[in-house]
Amino acid sequence: MCPRLKAVSNSNTELGDSWEYEPAPEGTRPEISDSYGLFIDGEFVEPSSGKMMKTVSPSTEEVLSEVGVADAEDVDRAVSAARTASAKWRRIAPRERAKYLFRIARRIQEKARELAVLESMDGGKPIKESRDIDVPEAAKHFFYHGGWADKLDYAFPGRQAKPVGVAAQIIPWNFPLLMAAWKIAPALACGNTVILKPAETTPLTALALAEILQEVDLPPGVVNILTGAGKTGASLASHPGLNKLAFTGSTEVGKKLAENLAGTDVRLTLELGGKSPNIIFEDASIDQAIEGIVAGIWFNQGHVCCAGSRLFVQEGVVDEVLEKLDLRMQSLRIGDPLDKNTDVGAINSRAQLRRIRGYLTQGKKEGAELHRVRGPKLPDKGFWMRPCYLTGVQPAHVVAREEIFGPVLSVMTFRTPEEALRRANNTPYGLAAGVWSDKGSRIFDVASKLKAGVVWCNTYNRFDASSPFGGFKESGFGREGGRQGLRAYLNLV
Amino acid sequence: MPVRSGNSSVFVDPVMVAQRASSFTRRSIKQKAKIEGLRLAVSMVDLTTLEGKDSPGKVRALCRKAVRPDPGLEGIPSVAAVCVYPAMVTVAHEALSGSGVRVASVATGFPAGQTSLESRLDEVRSAVGDGAEEIDMVISRGALLTGDASRVTDEVRQVKSVCGSAHLKVILETGELETLDRIAEASRLAIAGGADFIKTSTGKVAPAATMEAGLVMLEAIRDHFLKTGKVVGMKPAGGIRTAKEALHWLVMVKETLGNEWLTPERFRFGASSLLDDILRQLHKQASGNYAASYDVPEA
Structure with a gap:
């Protein structure tokens, strides 16, 4: 595993020398139709243009299915279905609304295995993550918000909570089902109807969710799901019939949406990019901080908006941290996302892989040194990248400033807490941050001065439906989850 | 309070x-x-009996089991060692001679260690003289918990000096140390004193070999190796009863x-009932059926 650990092995290891895990592929295979229409008014319908697009598995490049491409006419149909459904949905007894959410949550649990496999096939993430995080968290969001549905007046004491109306929601490809749940659950709980647009490369679990909505008899039109690419998203976002737009994705697109909606009465929340700092102080528990670095940057191939992609290490411990980080990184298992022992799966798309490689080239050109998992050969087919970190990165380098959205960590150092804070906050983003110290007073001091929506102390990338998530500055505005997350889907009178 | 020395991590965060x-x-x-993992685990077992009612007959039966754990299964290695009280070393030494299975003896006033250092050293000398090839000593937990860290290292060093060619395993009794900070500290002190192995527990105190304590100890072993290039072994003992748990440990070590x-x-695994569960699992792998308890020979 580690050449330094290997070097002096002189013992008789005939039994243990080659103890390797056998392939442990997840056996469940979900049913995938050859083609999926758009989910409008409770039915799967053909896109009006007849245009379809293929969705591929990033780990095999195999075509999994084809899905409809919604155009402006389909958007119009979906918005008017949502508008019609809204009249009834906003008036049914809140406890009845809650029942639908609980039913959706239970159905997600019942189909958990199937959904997890589908998520890993379509998106490339390791099955252990889709099985242990994406799918259970998606169910939790429906359970959690189901609980709020009949208590909204108590969430904001002294105010009466009214639904906003029709909400368009555009979600990214990194947590397809989970982001759908983050968006749909609070919207429904608050009495709104929804048009959801899943990402171009990962539409399948959203469509599986549509099937679940049919199975639980959710009234037609309450949730509509339109697949398609950027153009579909653009026509949805600019439709005049919306009351609310929620977008999770790149800062570039988020800015455009904000511009377009300026001066209208459409409510907007944006959850955008990040370049989150993860700060290791010399009084941290180093071995556990290493786990935090790993969870921060290599979870989900680094396709995480709040990834701890800028590592700041206090200079006194930088050698120890890098030595241990390298050891730990070499133990990561990269490969088939459906293998239960895989730690790092495939990059979501060819385009994203190209983008990440571009950053690596640029980083090296600017003088950074690349350290990557050596490990066995990667599969020939599919989109793969070895987890890596860059040393010799200066705060002014592009790899230290721009969001890479891949398994690439930029390592920098600091000498004093003041310098750590200055460097950590020196970014247009402000989504998340990590602080590692065993000293309580330092944690409280630093955490309160970091400009980020979420600050994790001695942990990283932990989420909960009851905990609000969202950004500062160019990472967006509005919160998702918790009581705070309800606010975006309610008018208070 | 543990303090940071050099560049080695002293603080341990239990959550992570x-x-x-x-x-x-x-x-x-x-x-x-x-299958390979389970066979490997068999070869790592220190088959143990540490009871007041231990007798020569019981120890001889255990030794036969240690040499050939299950005649009904092919390709099962002998276990690593048989671990007994000092009074049983002579019997074990005789029963195991020429088998390749080593004789291990607990010593130093096991399990509490609350006797004079002189009598603890005598106990070690006599166990080694009777043929013990491995000594499992206990540290003075009371000294460690009251801040007398140097006494711990010093006693390990003295015990080591009377071990001769016998390997020294140092039992930290993690269940009494309670915090992972203390377990990390005790690991370093034992290693500094010259331990060949560090061992979690006596098996007389719960909790015994938890994965958390084990991970902290393995990391101490790794840190020592990275710094000095010297190898120290690890022995969880107590509480590991199933084949599944044994595989979890192998994964953690790997x-x-x-x-x-x-x-x-x-x-090593310090265990008594673990071996039978591993054998039952191997029967299952070989025949497709779960073995009854009577299918596995008793010790």
């Missing part, structure tokens, strides 16, 4: 340790990997220290 330790229990070990530590020379 628990998270990492539980990740090892979620690896999927199937088919060939499972992913923390590498395959090089997956050998009886560097890793």
Whole structure:
């Protein structure tokens, strides 16, 4: 595993020398139709243009299915279905609304295995993550918000909570089902109807969710799901019939949406990019901080908006941290996302892989040194990248400033807490941050001065439906989850 | 309060340790990997009996089981050692001679260690004289918990000096140390005193060998190796009863220290009932059916 650990092995290891895990592929295979229409008014319908697009598995490049491409006419149909459904949905007894959410949550649990496999096939993430995080968290969001549905007046004491109306929601490809749940659950709980647009490369679990909505008899039109690419998203976002737009994705697109909606009465929340700092102080528990670095940057191939992609290490411990980080990184298992022992799966798309490689080239050109998992050969087919970190990165380098959205960590150092804070906050983003110290007073001091929506102390990338998530500055505005997350889907009178 | 010395990590955060330790229990070990892992685990067992009612007859039966754990199964290695009280060393030494299975003896006033240092050293000398090839000593937990760290190292060093060629395993009794900070500290002190192995527990105190304590100890072993190039072995003991738990430990060792530590020379399980569960699992792998308890020979 580690050449330094290997070097002096002189013992008789005939039994243990080659103890390797056998392939442990997840056996469940979900049913995938050859083609999926758009989910409008409770039915799967053909896109009006007849245009379809293929969705591929990033780990095999195999075509999994084809899905409809919604155009402006389909958007119009979906918005008017949502508008019609809204009249009834906003008036049914809140406890009845809650029942639908609980039913959706239970159905997600019942189909958990199937959904997890589908998520890993379509998106490339390791099955252990889709099985242990994406799918259970998606169910939790429906359970959690189901609980709020009949208590909204108590969430904001002294105010009466009214639904906003029709909400368009555009979600990214990194947590397809989970982001759908983050968006749909609070919207429904608050009495709104929804048009959801899943990402171009990962539409399948959203469509599986549509099937679940049919199975639980959710009234037609309450949730509509339109697949398609950027153009579909653009026509949805600019439709005049919306009351609310929620977008999770790149800062570039988020800015455009904000511009377009300026001066209208459409409510907007944006959850955008990040370049989150993860700060290791010399009084941290180093071995556990290493786990935090790993969870921060290599979870989900680094396709995480709040990834701890800028590592700041206090200079006194930088050698120890890098030595241990390298050891730990070499133990990561990269490969088939459906293998239960895989730690790092495939990059979501060819385009994203190209983008990440571009950053690596640029980083090296600017003088950074690349350290990557050596490990066995990667599969020939599919989109793969070895987890890596860059040393010799200066705060002014592009790899230290721009969001890479891949398994690439930029390592920098600091000498004093003041310098750590200055460097950590020196970014247009402000989504998340990590602080590692065993000293309580330092944690409280630093955490309160970091400009980020979420600050994790001695942990990283932990989420909960009851905990609000969202950004500062160019990472967006509005919160998702918790009581705070309800606010975006309610008018208070 | 532990203090940071040099560049070695002294603080341990139990939350993240628990998270990492539980990740090892979620690896999927199937088919060939499972069979090989279980055979490997058999070869690492220190088959143990440490009871007031131990008799020469019981020890001889245990020794036969140690040499050939299950005549009904092919390709099962002998266990690594038989671990007994000092009074039983002579019997074990005789029963195991020429078998390749080593004789290990607990000593130093096991399990509490609350006797004079002189009598503890005498106990070690006599066990070694009777043929013990490995000594499992206990540290003075009371000294460690009241801040007398140097006494711990010093006693390990003295015991080591009377071990001769016998290997020294140092029992930290992690259940009494309670915090992972203390377990990390005790690991370093034992290693500094010259321990060949560090061992979690006596088996007389609960909790015994938890994965969390084990991970902290393995990391101490790794840190020592990275700094000095010197190898120290690891022995979890107490509370590991199932084949599944044994595989979790092998995964943890593999992913923390590498395959090089997956050998009886560097890793042992201190156990009594574990062996039978492993054998039952191997029966299941061979025949497809779960073995009844009477299918596995008794010690």
